C-alpha cells in the first residue's frame with residue numbers, strides 16, 4: 001500500500017528532555033489512523049511538527065516522498081496536508097461562509113498583483129471559491145447558517161466549520177485534533193459520519209482522540225504515544241488489550 005506520510009526519528013524538545021522522542025511511522029494512503037496516549041504524551045506537539053507549526057530538532061517528515069519538515073505551515077497546506085484544531089476559533093463577527101472562504105490562497109502580494117493586472121479573472125476566481133465554500137458547507141450540514149455570524153455556532157458546529165474550511169483546499173491528508181472533544185452526542189455522530197464519507201472518497205486521516213467510541217469505530221490502525229515515544233501500533237482491539245497501554249494510562 002502506498003504511504004502518504006512518512007516520519008523518521010522525529011524529535012523535539014523545548015529546552016528540557018524531548019517531548020517527542022525519535023518517533024517513526026508511516027501513514028498508508030486511504031486509512032484513518034488514530035493517535036492516542038495519556039495527557040502530555042506529545043500528541044499535539046507531533047501534530048505541530050507534521051503541520052510545520054514547529055520544526056523538529058532531528059528527523060525527517062515526507063509527504064508523498066518530498067521533505068516537508070523545514071517548510072512553512074502554509075506551504076505544507078498548499079501541498080495537501082491540512083489540520084484542524086482542538087478548539088477551533090473562527091472569526092466570530094464574520095459569517096460562516098466568510099470563515100470558510102478564508103483558507104489561504106497564495107501569498108497576499110500575489111493577490112495584489114493579480115487583482116491589478118486582471119480584475120475580471122480575480123472576480124471569477126472569487127465566485128468559484130464562494131461556490132466551493134458553499135458546497136462544502138452543504139456537505140457538513142451548515143449551508144443554512146452560511147449568512148450567520150460564526151459566533152452563533154456551537155462547539156460541535158465550529159468543528160464542522162473547520163472541516164469545511166480545510167476541505168475547500170482539497171487536501172489529501174487531514175490531521176484532526178480531538179474532533180470529538182466537547183461535542184454533544186448527536187453532532188458527534190454527524191462528525192464521525194462525515195469523516196467516514198471523506199475517507200471513502202480517498203482522504204487519509206490522522207486523528208488525535210480521547211473518545212474511545214470514535215477511535216474504535218473509525219480508526220485502523222491506532223498508534224499509542226507515551227512520554228514522547230511510539231509505544232505500539234495495532235488494531236483498536238489489539239491496542240485495547242495490550243498491558244503496556246493500560247500501564248501508560250494508569251502508570
Ligand SMILES: Nc1ncnc2c1ncn2[C@@H]1O[C@H](COP(=O)(O)OP(=O)(O)OP(=O)(O)O)[C@@H](O)[C@H]1O
Nearest residue numbers: 014019020037038039040041042043044045046225
Ligand atoms: N511550547 C512549549 N514549550 C514548552 N513545553 C511544551 C510546549 N508545548 C508542549 N510542551 C510540553 O510538551 C509535553 C507534551 O505536550 P503535548 O501538548 O504535545 O501533549 P498531548 O499528548 O497533546 O497532551 P493532551 O492530550 O493533554 O493534549 C507536555 O509536557 C507539555 O507541557
